[in-house]
Amino acid sequence: MVWSPSASPKQTIDDYYPGDNYVDWVGLSMYSVKFFNGDKKQPADYVNPLDLLDYVYEQYADRKPIMISEYAATHFSKAGNEDTTQFAITKMNMLYNGIKLKYPRVKAVHWFSLNTLEDSHSEARKLNNFSLTENMKIREAYRKMVSDPYFLSSVQTDNTNSKLAYRIYEYKNQVIRDNVTATFWAKTYDPKIQKVVVSLDGKQIPDLKQYPFEVSLNTSKLTTGSHQLKAVVYDSKNRVAISKTFVIKTGK
Structure with a gap:
């Protein structure tokens, strides 16, 4: 029913x-x-x-x-x-x-x-x-x-x-040891998100222009410890709608 x-x-x-x-x-x-x-x-x-x-x-x-x-x-x-x-x-x-x-x-x-x-x-x-x-x-x-x-x-x-082994989890300060896909969830005042600009430790990753806003993170190339992952969301008029910086931790 x-x-x-x-x-x-x-x-x-x-x-x-x-x-x-x-x-x-x-x-x-x-x-x-x-x-x-x-x-x-x-x-x-x-x-x-x-x-x-x-x-x-x-x-x-x-x-x-x-x-x-x-x-x-x-x-x-x-x-x-x-x-x-x-x-x-x-x-x-x-x-x-x-x-x-x-x-x-x-x-x-x-x-x-x-x-x-x-x-x-x-x-x-x-x-x-x-x-x-x-x-x-x-x-x-x-x-x-x-x-x-x-x-x-x-x-x-x-x-x-x-x-059935497909796993999705919210990052909550876990230590990342494997290659992962980071997906950014954004909801703003503007129904049209023009792009999401992502940078890892200050190095920009190619712009994301459509859902899902996601990037692959190859942690094997990162040093053990903390790293900054920043996402900047732009509205339909190419203005910054919101930005947020995440601290991720990697390990071996």
């Missing part, structure tokens, strides 16, 4: 919960659109899809696995007849990489692959193209996203499966 409300209005979601005895999964339906209700006077591009997930996750994830029952990001908006391919790719990356890093109890994600411009239950809802197959850039971005070993194509019950 999957109980699956819409992400909004969140104020009344709990009123409709049948109870733990009747629910196996808690689901959620949510979408990333450029404009609310197809109205160019109501921009919606500032909404982070993870903000839509937060409420249900915080309320139910400690006792039920969470399912994104329906998600999609529009790559063409009827409002203004606007191509929004890059918008869709960015929102897709926000959601899937955010799930991987911060929402371990999300156990299933379903993309709502439908061109509502042509196929919808009412004329009023013919506003966006969410299809994964009609836009090759979207299809390739999705293919690349779900090829990440964190995401499984089927339920795995064999604990020896290499994919």
